Amino acid sequence: MIKPRPWLPIPLLSALLLVVWLLLVRSLAFGHLLLGGFLAIVIPLFTHRFWDVQPRVKRPWLLLRYAGRVLGDIIVANFQVAWLIINPWRRSRPHFVVYPLMLEERFTITLLASTISLTPGTVSANVRLDGKTLLIHSLDTQDEASLIEEIRERYERPLMEIYEADKLPLKEAETC
Amino acid sequence: MTTFVILEGIISLLLIAGGAFAFIGSLGMAHLRDFYMRLHGPTKATTMGIGCMLVASMLYFGVINHEPVVQEMLITLFLFITAPVSAHLLAKTGLHLKLPHADKTRGRPAELQPEEVGDKPVPHPTPDHAHITHEQRPLRR
Numbered sequence: 001m002i003k004p005r006p007w008l009p010i011p012l013l014s015a016l017l018l019v020v021w022l023l024l025v026r027s028l029a030f031g032h033l034l035l036g037g038f039l040a041i042v043i044p045l046f047t048h049r050f051w052d053v054q055p056r057v058k059r060p061w062l063l064l065r066y067a068g069r070v071l072g073d074i075i076v077a078n079f080q081v082a083w084l085i086i087n088p089w090r091r092s093r094p095h096f097v098v099y100p101l102m103l104e105e106r107f108t109i110t111l112l113a114s115t116i117s118l119t120p121g122t123v124s125a126n127v128r129l130d131g132k133t134l135l136i137h138s139l140d141t142q143d144e145a146s147l148i149e150e151i152r153e154r155y156e157r158p159l160m161e162i163y164e165a166d167k168l169p170l171k172e173a174e175t176c
Numbered sequence: 177m178t179t180f181v182i183l184e185g186i187i188s189l190l191l192i193a194g195g196a197f198a199f200i201g202s203l204g205m206a207h208l209r210d211f212y213m214r215l216h217g218p219t220k221a222t223t224m225g226i227g228c229m230l231v232a233s234m235l236y237f238g239v240i241n242h243e244p245v246v247q248e249m250l251i252t253l254f255l256f257i258t259a260p261v262s263a264h265l266l267a268k269t270g271l272h273l274k275l276p277h278a279d280k281t282r283g284r285p286a287e288l289q290p291e292e293v294g295d296k297p298v299p300h301p302t303p304d305h306a307h308i309t310h311e312q313r314p315l316r317r
Contacts, residue, residue, distance in 0.1 A: 117260035
């Protein structure tokens with residue numbers, strides 16, 4: 001692992017940018033290497049002050065499982081939403097749901113909000129500034145509690161296991 | 177030879193499905209009731225539509241032309257990063273502007289409540305030099 005330097009604040013991002021650039025132009029020519037390297041150094045220098053602290057991934061294999069699950073849910077969600085749109089006798093029941101968060105890091109909350117936006121009939125509308133609740137708009141929900149429970153079990157708990165495993169037992173002890 | 181025929185069938189199906197999903201997403205944007213419901217069309221169905229087309233493209237160029245398929249993966253990655261963020265920004269803007277929502281929407285978020293302000297504006301204390309009229313005010317260089 002390369003250490004961060006003043007001219008290379010986020011080495012991982014720089015490496016990723018270089019790789020993505022080379023994949024985009026699909027060539028390994030010297031000129032592209034030079035340009036990609038230049039971009040990989042300049043872009044993090046300009047943007048690193050917007051970056052939050054990245055929490056460490058504690059269990060990477062769980063992250064893979066999570067990604068697979070989200071992908072599957074995206075496909076199911078698409079069919080649901082498409083059916084809701086084209087069904088002429090639809091009775092959609094839109095609902096604003098306030099979701100109480102267990103996660104604490106801003107990065108993981110962002111991840112959860114993105115997941116919610118991509119999956120079943122929900123768009124995360126507002127990540128409130130206090131970092132305790134999330135406002136979700138749902139296209140078709142019968143009752144609020146089951147939606148919250150579903151999101152909690154399906155997405156938030158795995159994310160918590162991946163990123164904030166040390167806080168999990170404490171929280172469970174609180175709720176019990 | 178038959179494998180290619182089957183493959184072409186799968187690719188065509190994926191392309192048609194992609195087009196259908198993209199169309200349904202746009203249709204949802206056109207005729208759902210309120211702003212917040214319309215947001216669901218482009219975030220879900222359109223993502224799926226483009227995903228189908230990308231898989232078709234990957235199959236076609238990867239298997240038939242034997243080219244590496246990395247650019248489609250990158251498009252997918254960018255799409256999955258940007259779609260939720262733009263949807264969230266749109267939703268946040270809608271909440272900020274207090275756009276009306278359909279009457280049957282349940283749940284009353286604090287963001288859409290009228291702000292608690294008094295009936296009359298709060299009177300400001302009169303400053304000492306308030307009696308100086310506009311003409312008498314010292315000119316500023």
